[in-house]
Every structure is written in C-alpha cells, then in structure tokens.
Amino acid sequence: MSERTEPWYVHENGDGFRLAELAVHALLTRKGVDVQVLDLRGRSDVTDYFVIASGLSDTQVDALGRGVDDDLTAAGHKPLHREGFANSKWILLDYVDVLVHVMQIRSREYYGLERLWNDAGRLDVDDLYFERPDVAERHPDLTLVRRGMAVGNDKAADNSTEEDS
Helix, strand or coil, rough: CCCCCCCCCCCCCCCHHHHHHHHHHHHHHHHCEEEEEECCCCCCCCCCCCEEECCCCCCHHHHHHHHHHHHHHCCCCCCCCCCCCCCCCCEECCCEEEEEEEEHHHHHHHHCCHHHHCCCCCEEEEHHHHHHHHHHCCCCCCCEEEECHHHEEHHHCCCCCCCCC
C-alpha cells in the first residue's frame, strides 16, 4: 500500500474549505500578506479552518477585514461574529466553519497562532494558487488581478486586443 504524498488540500472540496478559499481570494485581491489556511479539523471543536493574513498598517488591516466581510456577505455568507474593527490590530470574522484572522505583523508575531496550531495542516497561499485547475474548477467565477493581468479562468484577461480584420 503506498502512502499519500500529496498535500492535504489537494482533494479538498467541502463547504468549509470552499469558504476558506473565498476568504483567501478576498485577502489576496486586497494585497494581504503571508496568507495561510490552517486545517483544524479533528484538532478544534470551535472551527474547521483558520484563515490568517497580515496587513502592513491599521488602514490595510481594516480594509482587508471589511473586504472579506463584503465579499463573503455578497456570496451569501454572513459572519456570526465580528471583532477588532475598532483598533484594527487584529480583526476576527467568525463564519463557524472558518475563522478569519487579519492581523498586523507585530500582533501576528506576538500571538503566534501558527505556533499554537503547529500540528495543523498548513497551506501557504499566493495568487498563483487560483491558477491551479482544481481551484479554478471549484471557483470558476473568481479572477485574481495581479500585476495588471487577470489570473484565473478568463483567457481574454491578458489585456491584449484583437486587430480588426
């Protein structure tokens, strides 16, 4: 019997993971830093996934938190609880199966959620993640804009124009 060599997230397709991916997309489109998903299934009774990201200032942390809230609400997912918008050092959005943590870098280093949950599966996410065929299949409507180009399923998003015949 061979061991599974693929990462834990390769075959994920559950509702909680899809919601985590939507949150990740919202964070990356707003230039969130060091975005990670932690798989807490079987390790926590509170939630299945943490989505963790950093912002470089109070303003960016606030914008990242509001962006996740806006995008997920537009997709039909309202948070059960929100906190941290008053000081924007650490914003928490609770979607039951997914907890989104948006933190300033110093707060993130101090509290060390990744260290506390070091036995959890970890997915470090960047904008290239949404180019993967399995992700594009789960989220055909998502397009990530990067360096002036749209990334995702939109083949026409390369900003090129056709010449008139």
